Amino acid sequence: MNPLSSRRKVLIVSESDTFFDNISSILPREQFFPIVHAKNGGNARRKLLESDFDILLIDCPLPDEHGVLFAENFCETNMGILLLVNADMYDEVASKVEDHGIITLPKPNSPQMFYMAVKMLSAMTLRLEKMETKNRSLQEKMADIRTINKAKWMLIENKKMSESEAHHYIEKKAMDERLSRREAAERIIEKYEL
Structure with missing residues (x-):
């Protein structure tokens, strides 16, 4: 795997330039890049529309x-989300957002604790991406099966073939025309839907 493609894109939402600088210095560039700063929620929303991010860090409260x-x-996205809240609000906020898959850390905390939390978020987003890829692949396979089955039933109905004959007909058409089985099935469906 290309090391650059495994870098996690980070958006830090904080009014404070110092907070952004401190957090940026904790995150190694080999693993986290680019690290983008938004000073408020409105600015962050614009940045999230312009680009995809893997990790969203929010320094509460925002201005x-x-x-x-x-x-x-943003909890329905595949981004890992980390909220940093004042220690006196930690329990209340953490219990409110944990069902959304949002991680909360109290402020202040140590650079090691923060780095561990971001690494966990990174691992979580990677796992979600893999699950999403697998899900898309399964959905594509299901769509292929539905299309091929529809073409088979059209052949059975219109050409009076058995299911086995229809299956072999689609496979032969795909091979002869150098198409995928789904593409061959789609052509059969087009022919009989006219």
Whole structure:
């Protein structure tokens, strides 16, 4: 795997330049790049529309909103989301967002604790990406099967073939015309749907 493709893109949402600089210095560039800064929720939303990110770090509260609702708005994505909240609010916020798969850390905390949390988020997003790829592959296979079955039933109905004959007909058509079985089935469906 190309080391550059395994880098995780990070968006840090914080009003503070110092916070951004400190967090950026903790994250190794070989693993996390680019690291982008948004100073408020509105700016972060624009950046999220412009580009995909793997990890979203939110330093609560934001100047234009608290940050919890902002995080919840993006919990359906494959991004790993980490909320940093004041220690006195940690329990309340953590219990509210944990069902959404959002990780919460109290502020202040150690660079090691923060780095471990970001590494866990990185592993989680990688796992979600793999599951999504596998899911897409399974959906494609199911679509292939449905299309081929539809073509088989059209051949059975229109050409009075047996299921086995229809199956072999589709395979032969695919081989002869150098098509996938699904493409061959789609051509059969087009022919009989006219």
